[in-house]
Amino acid sequence: MTSLTCLNALVYDGSGNTPLSNAAVRVSDGVITHVGSTSEATHWPASTTTIDAHGAPLCPGYIDIHHHGGGGMAYDDGPAAIDHIMAAHLAHGTTRCVMSFVTDDFATMTKRIAAAAQIVRTNPHLLGIHPEGPFLDPGHKGAHPLQELKDPLPEYLHQLIDAAAGTMVQITLAPEKTGGMEAVTTLRSHGIVPAVGHTTCSYEQANEAFARGARILTHAFNAMNGIHHRAPGPVIAALRDQRVFLEVINDTIHVHPEVVATLFAEAPQRVVLVTDAMSATCNPDGDYMLGQLAVTVTDGVARLQEGGSLAGSTLTMDCAVANAITKVHVDPAVAIAAATSHPAQAIGMDDQYGYLRPGYPGDLLLLDPETFLPTMIYTDDTQITPAAAR
Structure with a gap:
């Protein structure tokens, strides 16, 4: 022993x-x-x-509920990549995580999720699966291929649910899309947390999604409408709803530190630090792929080669927490909770982790x-x- x-x-x-x-x-x-x-x-x-x-x-060890890869590999590369990615992030303090998958050809995406589900059931360090798409708004698609985006209609939604076989813990969708609100209700009935993200939804639409059971705002401020004095948008809706957790990519690039400070000031018990890390994380600058899309990493910042949109990040959880404490000036107890108990609460696993x-x-x-x-x-x-x- x-x-x-x-x-x-x-x-x-x-x-x-x-x-x-x-x-x-x-x-x-x-x-x-x-x-x-x-x-x-x-x-x-x-x-x-x-x-x-x-x-x-x-x-406690950190929990990352939103990352796509690291060490030069992505979860899209299949089961053989999983241990490699987890080892790269473990060296930075992430001891439990959720696998995130970017939008791709739907049949391919479904097969990847089915293969990953088998690994989740045998690896206690993997808490589940998070498809980030394909049910996203084209105008806020970020690093997701436009031609693969879909409405969250029942036939597509149930294929993903079935492929995950009980291992899907959250899914990001734009609730304003055709079938979006109904999808939120369906997901909750299956014990899956709907996350509002990559969306053009209004304050009112976000409120409806939260009322139906959405409980996460995917990487707050990124890939969504910002705060306007006559159109509050989804961030204000999430801040006002005590049931909703707000992810934030705290690399000082995706969201300005003063804006991150505002999130912590408004909702200190509901901020969730995530990395949204892609394959280049823990690797040198250079050219990489994020799903179907080519990415160039320069000075640690990942951007699409076509269009220049931010393409995930190269952030690790240890730096996300350290940035919160040393650059955003969040109380260490609150910053650590945002990387431990808050993510566990967001996916309903705080009785076991965090x-x-x-x-x-x-x-x-x-x-x-x-x-x-x-x-x-x-x-x-x-x-x-x-x-x-x-």
């Missing part, structure tokens, strides 16, 4: 509450068994490994107290060297 006890840590448990100082956490066989003070730890069972945090922050509590997975990140980047990653009873230390 392998076990770890971390002593003298500043424990952020993922709740967003004030951290516990001089705290200790014990993990055994991949599960957190004890959380308490370092003095209490003297009465816990002995562990095979003991670490002194010397007052550094300790938090917190540093007894009974939860033993995914631990020890952070540098100045940069808030990981100095130790621990999962599956294994210590992993963080990318920042390599």
